[in-house]
Amino acid sequence: MRAILLLAVAGGVMLSAGFAVAQHQGHLGKADHSHMEHGAPVADTREFVRFPPGLVEHTIANMRDHLLALQQINEALAAGEPEKAGKIAEERLGMSSLRLHGAAEVAKYMPQGMQEAGTSMHKAASRFAIEAQNVGVTGEMKPALGALGQVMAACVGCHAGYRLK
Template structure:
């Protein structure tokens, strides 16, 4: 009887580890023909991710505008809109489909926007803000170079 319990426990553990790997680390991806990883998302999920990316782009434009206008409050406000608080809108079902490295890039990008906002408020140094923006944009480049989004049937 005990041998059966251990066998069932071992099988359950393997199943749980397999699911954890699939939903936490690997996500729902395939190798794309262009060398990037293709995120396999439903239409609404794709729209959410692309909407977040457009919000990043708008924030970058507003940050640049604030720097040119010497308006660091505008810089901070724009950056904060896409900081960590913005990622709370991402549903858990979508998070399970995203590979770990993509999630790390996303979390780091939100965090960098928050840091940029804080630095702009505290220091008001345009050069420092530009340097932070250059570093932040490396995340955008890495993401677009490594991933694409394809829609799977809804």
């Protein structure tokens, strides 16, 4: 029961943090092409970011891996394995993962705000990894879940403001 409660709290934290970032960045109300308003499509007003074709595919593959890592982090937390969740976060999303993803090559094509969102996500993932490790000592899951919400908020904020082509 406690695990279910913690996952519910985590989901709420992630959703509210993502909403706050999107609202703060002024992207709420600027729906992407997948949203409908009163039955009619709403224009995608996200900033269009042009990458070289090979880097578009590379970047999208990295983002899909980020989503997979988030799923695996949630699965580890649900299984009561916060240390495993922290390890996944640091290796796949945290500051330690930048070289693995070729971040330096991709960053030069990103507008400043997109770079900042990416850096925010990577830093938040490293903070989550630390908080997840702390759970084993303190028994307190809330700080880890809050840090994971910040990871998701950075993702939501970036995807609400930018699109690749």
